[in-house]
Amino acid sequence: MSSDQTPGTPHHGCAVPLLKRTPSRATISNSHSTRKRRRVSIASFDFETEIGVPTNPEIALEETDADRFLSTRSSSSIPLHTTPRTNRIAKSFGLIDDRVLNYSEGPLKPFEPKVRSLLRRSASELFYLPRSPSSVSAKANLAARKHFVMALDGPGISRDPFAFPMAWSRTNCIGVAFKSDVYYQNLETRAIVHLCRVAFADGPVHSIDWEGESKPHVLALGTTSGSVRAWDALSQKQIADWSDDKSPVGGMHWNENVLAVGRKDGRVSLFDLRTPKEISHTRGHKRHVHGVKWSPDGKHIATGDQSGTIHVWDRRANEYLTYNDKKLLAKHEGPVKAISWSPWQSGLIATGGGFPDGAIQIFDVNKLSVSSPPLVIKTFTNITSLHWSPHCKELLSTHGSSWTMSQTFHTYPPSGREAPTTPFTNSMTVHSYPSCEKIVSVIGHSAPIGHSCIGPDGCSIFTVSPMEETIKMFKVWSAPDEQGKEDGGGMIHKSTIR
Incomplete structure (x- = not known):
């Protein structure tokens, strides 16, 4: 039989009407216009087969x-x-x-x-092992335990933001000035000693500082009337009196037997324990000298004044490295009280300014060049003290009140309004060097921190808040040989220094 049949024709020869199929869109001829051909979807093609x-x-x-x-x-x-x-x-x-x-x-x-x-x-x-912080760094110490280790009561501490009312000796004694009285406490025995009281005519004690390694039991004090004296803490007797100058005292710092004292008239006086008179003085500032620091090797003195000018004096050459504006190493827009020399890099120094500056500047005195500007950390907060760690490349700063950018060029604080807060307000902050990144920040006081001092081990910091009338000790760093040892930081001591 022949199977050839035309479409639409039945097998039994019955006449059935032929159905006419309507062509679909998919079978439309490609003879359409160019515009319609562009509408053809490419999804109908099988690319995997092709x-x-x-x-x-x-x-x-x-x-x-x-x-x-x-x-x-x-x-x-x-x-x-x-x-x-x-x-x-x-x-x-x-x-x-x-x-x-x-x-x-x-x-x-x-x-x-x-x-x-x-x-x-x-x-x-x-297999990924996160990098753990060094046991010496503040990230493994202060950041892990942000609470203070010791607290002392401090009623009557000077509220002058440029005062230096506290110092820590090499023999682990903390000295504190309360108006006209000076006390110290031996942190080993916890014995509190009233060292001296200055006369009412001398004015309140503005600054104190312990001698270094040669005579760590000698403490110097300076008053707002210009009196400068030295006392022996062991015998509790006065051993030197340099009260001939009537210019009020600023900051002071020892270098072996030589004491450098800043003055309100811009001078820096030098006294020696072995002589009864001033041995020399330097002139480079025009305003009150607040910050005074000897370099660790005793070759330079760094000073900062009320106008924000910083000078570095070379003791060997008997001249300033930054005497005029052409050689000016660093300049702050506010008064400079906080100065700190690095103990592990010669010539490296950090300075901090107050309102309206609020910045930390880090530079090297051995590179006096305009092409080498200092590293700057902006805080918009009064910087009251600076301390380099002797064990790692980290810098600690203490801070007081803050302000905003809009208040920088106006009188601070604005009258009738509450002072603003920033992450640095009333804080103790540790920065890394040379990245200047913030490692940890701790608000240890409810009021501005007026001053701080570093311990003889280079690991602990005492901070003082005059408005809060408290003195607190924090464990910030660890010495390399103290790894794995018990530091006793879990004990919180509460006592009074008066």
């Missing part, structure tokens, strides 16, 4: 980490580009640089099973 990609149902069902709302380009897709019209729309909406219009490879390879990626990720996390 390029010879093997079909794998397991891989086709594999989950990916790609976002189903963001386009990703696989290895089997043709290049896709944005059109000029898309660019115009994106530009009008501000998305011209957005990732929505930027195609990128997916997070996984096209045919890589997800389980392998998870295994590799788990293995990398297993």
Whole structure:
């Protein structure tokens, strides 16, 4: 039998009306216009068959980490580009640089099973060892235990923000000035001793400082009337009196037997325990000298005054390294009280300014060059003291009141308004060097920190808040030989120094 039959013809010869099929859109001839041909979707083509990609149902069902709302380009897709019209729309909406219009490879390879990626990720996390902070750093000490170790009552401490009412000796004695009286406490025996009382005519005690390694039991004091005296804490007797000068005292600092004292008239007086008179003085400032610090080697003196000028005096050459503006090493926009020399790098110094400066400057006196500007840490807070760690490259700063940018060029604090706060307000903050990154910041007092001093071990800091009338000790660093030892920091002592 012949099977040739025309479509629409039944096998039994019955006449059935012929149905006319309507062509679909998919079978429309390509003879249409160019505009209609552009509308043909490319999704109807089987690219995997055309390029010879093997079909794998397991891989086709594999989950990916790609976002189903963001386009990703696989290895089997043709290049896709944005059109000029898309660019115009994106530009009008501000998305011209957005990732929505930027195609990128997916997070996984096209045919890589997800389980392998998870295994590799788990293995990398297993073998990754986070870098632990050094046991010497403040990150492992002050940051781990932010509470104070010891607290002392301090009623009557001078509220002058430029006073130096506290000092820590090499024999572990903490001395504190209360108006006209000076006390000290031996931190080993906890014995409190009233060292002396100055006459009413001398005015309150403005600054005190212990001698260094040669005579650690000698304490010097200076008053607001200009009197300067030295006392022996062991015999509790006065051993020197340099009260001929009537210019009020600023900061003071010992270098063996030589005591440098800042004056209100801009001078820096030098006294020697072996002589009854002033041995010499330097002139470089025009305003009250607040900050005075000898370098660790005793070759230079760094000084800062009320106007923010900083000078470094070379004792051997008997001249200033920064005598005029052409050689000016650093300049603050506010008074400078806080000065600290690095104990591990010769010539490295840090200075801090008060309102309206509020910045820490770090520089090297051996590189007097305009092309080598100092490192600057802006705090918008009064910087009251600075201390370098002798065990690591870290710098501690203490802070008082703060202000905002809008208040920088006006009188501070604004009348009738509460002073603003910043992350540095009333804090004790540790910075790394030379990155100047903040390591840890602790607010140990509810009021501004007026002054601080570092202990003989180079690990602990005493801070004083005159408004709060408290003195607190914090463990900031650890010595390298103290690793793994019990430091007794869990005990909190409460006592009074009067």
